Amino acid sequence: MNSPATPAVAQFARAQLLQQQGQLAAARTAYQAVLDADPNHIDTLNAMGVLAGQMGDLPQAIHYFDRLIAVQPDNSGAQCNRGLALKQLGQLDASLGCFARAIELDPGSVIAYYSRAEAYKELGRSDEALASYDQAIAVNSGFLHAFYRRGLVLQQIGRPEEAIASYDRVLQIKPDHFDAHVNRAL
Numbered sequence: 001m002n003s004p005a006t007p008a009v010a011q012f013a014r015a016q017l018l019q020q021q022g023q024l025a026a027a028r029t030a031y032q033a034v035l036d037a038d039p040n041h042i043d044t045l046n047a048m049g050v051l052a053g054q055m056g057d058l059p060q061a062i063h064y065f066d067r068l069i070a071v072q073p074d075n076s077g078a079q080c081n082r083g084l085a086l087k088q089l090g091q092l093d094a095s096l097g098c099f100a101r102a103i104e105l106d107p108g109s110v111i112a113y114y115s116r117a118e119a120y121k122e123l124g125r126s127d128e129a130l131a132s133y134d135q136a137i138a139v140n141s142g143f144l145h146a147f148y149r150r151g152l153v154l155q156q157i158g159r160p161e162e163a164i165a166s167y168d169r170v171l172q173i174k175p176d177h178f179d180a181h182v183n184r185a186l
Contacts, residue, residue, distance in 0.1 A: 008034050012044055019047070024055055040071045046078060053085055061085040076106035084115055092119045110139040114146050121149065126157050144173045148180055155183060 015030035028051055034044040049064035065082035068075060083098030099116035102109050117132030133150040136143055151166030167184035170177050 008037050008041065011037075012041070012047075015044075015047065019051060019054075024051060027051055028055075040067075042068060042072055042075070045071070046075075046081065049078070049081055049085070053081075053088070058085045058089050062089075074105055076102045076109055076112065079105065080109060080112045080115060083112070083119075087115065087119050087122075092123050095119050108139055110136050110143060110146075113139060114143070114149075117146070117149065121153055126153050129153050142173055144170055144177070147173070148177070151180070151183060155186070 011030055011034050015027045015034065018024075018027035018030055028048070031044050031048050031051065034041050035048070038044075045064050045068035049061045049068065052058070052061035052064060062082055062085045065078050065085065068078040069082065072078065079098045079102035083095040083102065086092075086098060087095035096116060096119050099112045099119065102112035103116070106112070113132050113136035117129045117136060120126075120129035120132055130150060130153055133146045133153070136146040137150070140146075147166045147169045151163045151170065154160070154163035154166060164184055167180045170180040171184070174180075
């Protein structure tokens with residue numbers, strides 16, 4: 001027999017629903033009620049970080065991810081999310097450290113490899129970006145965005161044959177990918 005949901009579980013589910021419905025302020029209030037009852041509630045700390053990012057408050061997002069990491073230092077997702085917030089703030093070198101830690105904790109984190117590649121791309125470190133895109137693709141051979149962005153980097157650094165091969169792979173996955181068609185033609 002199932003036991004009834006605890007108030008924190010019900011409140012967390014309510015907050016998630018509000019967030020999904022786009023009622024972000026109400027979701028924040030509901031998540032805060034969970035944290036008031038349990039300041040180290042892992043899922044809520046992560047949700048508050050994501051929500052703060054959605055609301056454009058990246059320093060607050062980082063605050064929640066830092067709290068989560070303090071409670072659960074081996075949480076790869078929190079490291080990756082923290083890196084994404086830092087990247088959005090333009091703190092690319094700091095974001096790279098988070099992505100590296102996320103990958104160390106979870107070598108199968110395709111998002112961490114991809115996000116690291118994007119940071120390297122923004123820093124103009126093309127070879128490292130390509131290596132990270134390749135690692136993301138090694139984890140998920142159908143990762144369309146990694147193939148596409150890899151093609152853009154190859155095109156940018158003057159390696160058109162390899163760029164075309166990346167765009168061709170995108171088009172195998174999604175034949176109607178407009179940008180891949182355009183960049184392949186270029």
